[in-house]
Amino acid sequence: MRMLIGGTWIEGDRQIEVLNPFDDSVIDTVPSASPEQVEEAIRSAERGFEVMRKMPAHQRSAILNRTAELLTEHTEALGRLLAQEVGKTLNEGRTEAGRAAETFTLAAEEAKRIHGETVPYDAAAHGTNKMGFFIRVPIGIVCAITPFNFPLNLAAHKVGPAIAAGCAIIFKPASATPLADLRMGELLLEAGLPPEAINIVTGSGETVGELLVADERIRKVSFTGSADVGKHIMKTAGLKKCTMELGSNSAVVIMDDADLSAAADRIRVGGYAVAGQVCISTQRVLIHEAVFDDMMGELLPRVRGLRAGDQLDETTDVGPMITRDIAAETEGNIREAVDGGARLLCGGERDGAVVQPAVLLDVPRESFLGGSEAFAPLICVNRFSDIDEAIRLVNDSPYGLQAGIYTQNINNAFSFIKEAEVGGVMVNEVPTFRVDGMPYGGVKDSGLGREGPRFAIEDMTEIRVVAFSL
Ligand code: NAP
Numbered sequence: 500m501r502m503l504i505g506g507t508w509i510e511g512d513r514q515i516e517v518l519n520p521f522d523d524s525v526i527d528t529v530p531s532a533s534p535e536q537v538e539e540a541i542r543s544a545e546r547g548f549e550v551m552r553k554m555p556a557h558q559r560s561a562i563l564n565r566t567a568e569l570l571t572e573h574t575e576a577l578g579r580l581l582a583q584e585v586g587k588t589l590n591e592g593r594t595e596a597g598r599a600a601e602t603f604t605l606a607a608e609e610a611k612r613i614h615g616e617t618v619p620y621d622a623a624a625h626g627t628n629k630m631g632f633f634i635r636v637p638i639g640i641v642c643a644i645t646p647f648n649f650p651l652n653l654a655a656h657k658v659g660p661a662i663a664a665g666c667a668i669i670f671k672p673a674s675a676t677p678l679a680d681l682r683m684g685e686l687l688l689e690a691g692l693p694p695e696a697i698n699i700v701t702g703s704g705e706t707v708g709e710l711l712v713a714d715e716r717i718r719k720v721s722f723t724g725s726a727d728v729g730k731h732i733m734k735t736a737g738l739k740k741c742t743m744e745l746g747s748n749s750a751v752v753i754m755d756d757a758d759l760s761a762a763a764d765r766i767r768v769g770g771y772a773v774a775g776q777v778c779i780s781t782q783r784v785l786i787h788e789a790v791f792d793d794m795m796g797e798l799l800p801r802v803r804g805l806r807a808g809d810q811l812d813e814t815t816d817v818g819p820m821i822t823r824d825i826a827a828e829t830e831g832n833i834r835e836a837v838d839g840g841a842r843l844l845c846g847g848e849r850d851g852a853v854v855q856p857a858v859l860l861d862v863p864r865e866s867f868l869g870g871s872e873a874f875a876p877l878i879c880v881n882r883f884s885d886i887d888e889a890i891r892l893v894n895d896s897p898y899g900l901q902a903g904i905y906t907q908n909i910n911n912a913f914s915f916i917k918e919a920e921v922g923g924v925m926v927n928e929v930p931t932f933r934v935d936g937m938p939y940g941g942v943k944d945s946g947l948g949r950e951g952p953r954f955a956i957e958d959m960t961e962i963r964v965v966a967f968s969l
Contacts, residue, residue: 500527500528500529500677500678500681501529501530501681502529502530502532502536502681502699502700502701503681503684503685503688503697503698503699504536504539504540504543504698504699504700505539505540505543505546505547505694505695505698506688506694506695507694509530509536510530511530511531511532511533511536511701511702512530512531512533513530513531514528514529514530514531515528515529515530515531515674515677515701515702515703516528517529517584517675517676517677517678518584518675518822519583519584519586520585520586520818520819520820520821520822520823520852521586521808521809521810521811521818521819521851521852521853522809522851523823523851526583526584526678527678529677529678529681529701530701530702531701531702531703531706531707532700532701532702532706532707534706534710536700537700537702537707537710537711540669540698540700541640541669541711541714541716541717543695543698544640544667544668544669544695544696544698544716544717545640545667545716546667546695547640547667547668547693547694547695547696547697547698548637548639548640548666548667548696550667550693550695550696551637551662551665551666551667551693551696552636552637552665554665554693556610556611556613557611559610559662559663559665560607560608560610560611560663561607561691562662562687562690562691562692563603563604563606563607563610563659563662563663563690564603564604564607565689565690565691566603566659566683566686566687566690566692567600567601567603567604567607568600568690569686569689569690570596570599570600570603570683570686571597571600573596573682573686574593574596574597574600575593575596576682577592577596577599577651577679577682578592578593578594578595578596578597579592579811580592580678580679580682581595581596581650581651581676581679582810582811582818583678583810583811584650584675584676584677584678584679585647585648585650585675585676585773585818585821586773586774586810586818586819586820586821586852587773587774587810587818588810588815588816588817588818589810589811589813590813591772591773591810591818595649595651595652596651596679598652598655598935599651599652599654599655599683601935602652602655602656602659602935602952603655603659605659605935605936605951605952605953606655606659606660606662606663606952606956607659607663608952609660609663609952609953609956610662610663610664610956612953613635613663613664613956613960614634614635615632615633615634615635615962616632616633617630617631617632618631618632618633618964618966620966628968628969629966629967629968629969630966630967630969631964631965631966631967632964632965633962633963633964633965634962634963634965635664635957635960635961635962635963636665636960636961636963637664637665637666637959637960637961638664638666638718638719638740638958638959638960638961639666639667639716639717639718639719640666640667640668640669640716640717640718640719641657641661641666641667641668641669641717641718641719641720641721641959642668642669642670642671642711642712642714642717642719642720642721643657643658643661643668643669643670643671643721644670644671644704644708644711644712644720644721644722644723644724644732645657645670645671645672645673645680645723645724646673646723646724646725647673647675647676647776647821648773648776648777648778648821649773649777650672650673650676650677650678650679650680651679651680651683652935653723653744654670654672654680654683655683655935656723656935656950656951656952656955657670657721657723657950657955658670658683658687658697659952659955660950660952660955660956660959661721661955661959662692662696663952663956664956664959664960666719666959667695667696667697667698668696668697668698669698669699669700669711669717670684670697670698670699670700671699671700671701671702671704671707671708671711672699672701673724674701674702674703674704675821675822677699677701680699681699681701684697684699704728708732709735712732712735712736713735713736713737715737715738715739717739718739718740719739719740719741719742719958719959720732720736720739720740720741720742721741721742721950721955721958721959722741722742722743722744723744723745723778724744724745725745725746725872726745726746726872726897726898726944726945726946729743729745729946740958741947741948742940742946742947742948742949742950742955742958743946743947743948744778744939744940744941744946744948744950745778745898745900745941745944745945745946746778746872746874746898746900746944746945747778747779747782747872747896747898747899747900747901747930747941747945748782748783748870748871748872748873748896748898749779749780749781749782749783749898749900749901749902749903749921749930749931750781750782750783750784750785750892750893750896750902750903750930751766751769751781751783751784751785751902751903751904751905751929751930752785752883752886752889752890752893752902752903752904752905752906752915753784753785753786753787753790753794753905754787754886754889754904754905754906754907754908754911755787755789755790756906756907756908757787757790757794757905757906757907757927758905758907758927759790759793759794759797759905760797761905761927762794762797762905762929763794763797763798763801764801765781765928765929765931766781766784766798766801766878766929767798767801767802767805768929768931769781769903769929769930769931769932770782770784770802770856770876770877770878770929770931771802771805771816771817771856771876772931773818774807774817774818774819774820774854774875774876775873775874775875775876775877776820776821776874776875777931778900778945779900779901779930779931779932779933780873780874780931781878781903781929781930781931782872782873782877782878782879783878783879783881783892783893784798784878784879784880784881785880785881785882785883785889785892785893786880786881786882786883787882787883787884787889788882788883788884791882795844795880798858798880799844799845799858802845802846802856802857802858802878803845803846805817805856807853807854807855807856807876808853817853817856817876818853819851819852819853820852820853820854820875820876821852822852823851823852825852826849826851826852826853826854826875827849829849829854829873829875829877830847830849830854832866832867832868832873832875833847833857833859833868833877835866835867835868836859836862836863836866836867836868836869836879837859839862839863839865839866839869840861840863841859841860841861841862841863841866841868841879842859842860842861843857843858843859844858844859844860844880845857845858846858846876846877847859847877854875854876854877855876856876856877857875857876857877857878858877858878858880859877859878859879859880860879860880860881861880861881862879862881864895870896870897871897872898886911886914886915889904889915890914890915890918890919893915893919893920893921894918894919894920896943897943897944898941898943898944898945899919899920899921899922899941899942899943899944899945900921900922900923900930900940900941900945900946901921901922901923901924901925901930901931901932901933901941902915902919902921902923902924902925902930903924903925903926903928903929903930903931903932904924904925904926904927905927906926906927912926920942920943921941921942921945922938922939922940922941922942922945922946922949923937923939935951935952936951936952936953937951938950938951938953938954939951939954940954
């Protein structure tokens with residue numbers, strides 16, 4: 500495939516191979532953009548912004564709705580492409596394609612609701628005889644950078660709100676997974692988006708990403724990815740708005756009055772979807788000591804029943820990780836935890852990029868898996884004796900994206916809501932729960948700002964205040 504600059508599909512001097520992680524077969528190639536091509540994309544976006552800022556809301560909304568329709572028409576093909584490039588199962592691929600369409604629909608609706616408020620100037624003595632209001636104006640060129648694990652829907656969370664807000668976009672997808680994103684570019688053009696408003700440049704983060712983030716003509720960076728790269732971007736970006744959607748090692752708490760069967764059903768999904776490569780994957784499972792044995796009796800058979808393997812086989816539950824090397828790192832992280840005293844209750848064996856779904860018990864806090872983001876098909880189980888200890892364990896993390904609690908006791912639920920240091924609390928649900936309209940994002944090393952079209956649009960617009968002398 501080629502990259503998209505100003506409505507033209509462009510080749511590069513060098514190519515990047517996009518691989519199926521299950522067998523390393525080449526699915527396609529994309530160009531690696533040169534610095535001159537990055538400059539071309541920025542100039543194109545400058546022209547795109549001049550068009551977008553003048554486009555009325557109903558037209559922006561119509562383009563977004565049409566994009567959603569086109570994504571829906573192509574769900575099966577896009578789902579398959581996502582399965583091939585990410586390694587997610589066919590069902591996970593279809594689900595992501597469907598959610599991307601939904602995210603564009605939400606953005607289409609929000610495009611019609613961007614407004615300000617009147618300002619009570621006369622609250623100050625020198626504001627007597629003044630009247631006015633503020634409006635929201637598009638911020639300018641938005642640079643979107645996405646990770647490999649949800650290429651299409653995370654792009655939709657940046658591109659959709661940017662169009663809704665009247666911005667132009669330069670989008671750099673992850674090098675491992677750019678294909679569905681380039682298809683999305685075709686559909687945006689077909690939906691009637693002015694060609695210079697969407698520029699999709701492929702190439703590595705260290706070259707293309709760096710150039711974009713540092714450029715002063717770009718007013719906003721919307722980044723989803725790892726905490727290390729996010730912190731680096733914040734240093735490079737200078738005076739521009741940044742949204743940072745970063746990683747986590749999310750925890751779920753199982754209280755002694757929990758519905759254990761319901762919790763085990765959801766952990767089976769939350770811990771292993773997309774081979775655990777989800778920012779809100781359920782990584783830590785904290786179980787009240789009074790129900791520990793019963794909960795493990797529910798959980799272990801469910802995890803052992805998961806079928807890991809070729810993601811393009813409809814019967815597979817857990818596909819490969821993104822590369823063999825990263826799968827080998829996971830194997831090493833499991834070995835380190837076990838050497839430090841953890842017990843491996845099931846899974847953990849590796850074949851190529853496929854890691855068998857694993858359950859570890861009593862993982863030492865100082866090991867990699869005890870304190871960092873695993874981003875792998877595994878959960879780490881620990882016991883606790885009361886709600887205070889559970890909350891302390893949840894908060895004993897550099898991250899704070901989402902957390903879950905299973906309980907029938909409203910006081911426990913509210914203590915958790917008040918005390919957990921996270922961006923989202925899920926009651927009787929795993930932390931992996933997300934719908935695309937909700938405000939989504941984290942605290943601490945999990946990031947800054949919130950996505951979900953309404954909230955992303957706030958960050959892609961500036962307030963302009965107006966005063967009239969009467
Ligand atoms: P990553 O290595 O941080 O890469 C993310 C993106 O940043 C890629 O497009 C990458 O390009 C680019 N990049 C790398 N270095 C850069 C630089 N110096 N300047 C600008 N861009 C740069 O993350 P990943 O491994 O793809 O994804 C996994 C991470 O994403 C996990 O930590 C996960 O938790 C997080 N995540 C967070 C959310 C959320 O909403 N909070 C959602 C999904 C994933 P290349 O691909 O070319 O290296």
